[in-house]
Amino acid sequence: MSTSSNSPYHHGNLRQALLEAALVILEQQGEAGLGLRDLARAVGVSPAAPYRHFDSRAALLEALAVTGFQRFAARMEAVAASRPHDPMAAMGKTYVVFALQNANLFRLMFSPQLKKDSRPGLRMAADAAFDTLRHLVGGDLENGRVRALAAWAKVHGLAVLLLDGQIAIRSGEDTEALVEEIISSL
Amino acid sequence: MSTSSNSPYHHGNLRQALLEAALVILEQQGEAGLGLRDLARAVGVSPAAPYRHFDSRAALLEALAVTGFQRFAARMEAVAASRPHDPMAAMGKTYVVFALQNANLFRLMFSPQLKKDSRPGLRMAADAAFDTLRHLVGGDLENGRVRALAAWAKVHGLAVLLLDGQIAIRSGEDTEALVEEIISSL
Incomplete structure (x- = not known):
């Protein structure tokens, strides 16, 4: 039609x-x-x-956030499938680089305005995106939940501080190299 | 007058x-x-x-952010002065609890709209607030910079994820206890 x-x-x-x-x-x-x-x-x-x-602008924003989580999940899965030497570091870098390359989409995905609790489609897309990361740190098990949250907080904080211009990047410094250093030091 | x-x-x-x-x-x-x-x-x-x-609304917002960093610095110093068993954990918890108790002030302090590079007073207040944390992880030394940024990213990420309602708190769960667990596991 x-x-x-x-x-x-x-x-x-x-x-x-x-x-x-x-x-x-x-x-x-x-x-x-x-x-x-x-x-x-x-x-x-x-x-x-x-x-x-x-239906509405809100429905469009929700669909965009879902699309964002789907693309984010695809990247995380691709990284995990490539069997990197240090999976946590590789996925952490992927997380931060995705945020830097898609700044406004990343902000939308984590916007407090888009309440995931009242949007099952968004909740599912977000959960699916984190499944690879969660599985890696054992966060699908009860005792792994705290470790999964800790790993998430680390990379999310780094992404947000960089996006918001809070970390002073030195002149000539390579942001991705700094991201790798910070993630490895965690 | x-x-x-x-x-x-x-x-x-x-x-x-x-x-x-x-x-x-x-x-x-x-x-x-x-x-x-x-x-x-x-x-x-x-x-x-x-x-x-x-002079303007922007000047008021800047003064509020400066006040926020001053209060934040006072809390961090008080915690450091109390010689806690695990200083990193104690300061991390203080960081996150400050954010949760002063949600909008915290957002303002880290707002990308308030560019610290063009506001020397705000830059100084922010730097002073992080001095205690930086000194603790040796971030005032060249080789400590990455470690200081990593420690900052961890607690900032946890604060932002909680503020933005991204971490599912279970019914009856104590948020501060979860924060302590997550920070200790880092």
């Missing part, structure tokens, strides 16, 4: 096109720049078309 | 009264609720009076 007579999109790929365009707007302009009407304009469909896929 | 004929404040204590009132508004309503006019009303002075102490 096509969304309108002159639209190049079919129902399924319009949703994907909207999400891709929204991800670009999110990184370029931040969450404040994201509205369903702007998105319709960016994709070249009628102002009403996005509403067939997203 | 009095600020106005019917004001109960003298120049010096009006600034302090404005800051105290602003801290209360900040915690109750968040940063968005803080304006110099609202503040004047809360303290019972003329709308123009706060401008004698703060």
Whole structure:
């Protein structure tokens, strides 16, 4: 089914096109720049078309956060599958680099406004993203929960401090190399 | 010098009264609720009076963040002075508990909007607050920098994840006890 007579999109790929365009707007302009009407304009469909896929702006933001956790999970799984010498260090670096490369998406994924408790789809996507990390530290076992939370806090704190410009990077210093050093020292 | 004929404040204590009132508004309503006019009303002075102490809303926010770092530094010093059995754990817990007890102030202190590089007073207050922690992990030495950043990332991440409601606290679970467990396991 096509969304309108002159639209190049079919129902399924319009949703994907909207999400891709929204991800670009999110990184370029931040969450404040994201509205369903702007998105319709960016994709070249009628102002009403996005509403067939997203009830509201909140639903769009939730779908973006879910997409973020899915991409994050795919990266974590790829790293684990590559059997790195030091899995914790490799996954920690992947976590921080993902945050730095997708700053606004990362902020959205962890936004206190998007309450995961009332959004089962988001909760599932977030849990799936952490499964690889949790399994690695044994956090799927009761006694591993505290260790999993500790490992998460470390890399999340590093990501947030870097994103928020709180860690003074020295002139000429390579941020990724510093991230590796900090993670290894933990 | 009095600020106005019917004001109960003298120049010096009006600034302090404005800051105290602003801290209360900040915690109750968040940063968005803080304006110099609202503040004047809360303290019972003329709308123009706060401008004698703060050029702008940005100057007020900066002064609040400086106050936050000063109180934070005082707590860290008090903990260090009490010679705890495990200084790192004690200071880590103090860091996280300060964040939980002063959620909006903590967010303001680490807001990317308040660029420390262009605000020497804020930079100094922040550096002073971390001096105790830095000294403890040897971060005032060149080779201690990475260790100091790692220790900071751990506790900051834990504070942010808790503040943002990302860590699922179990029903009946004591948050401070969980914080202690997580910090000890690091």
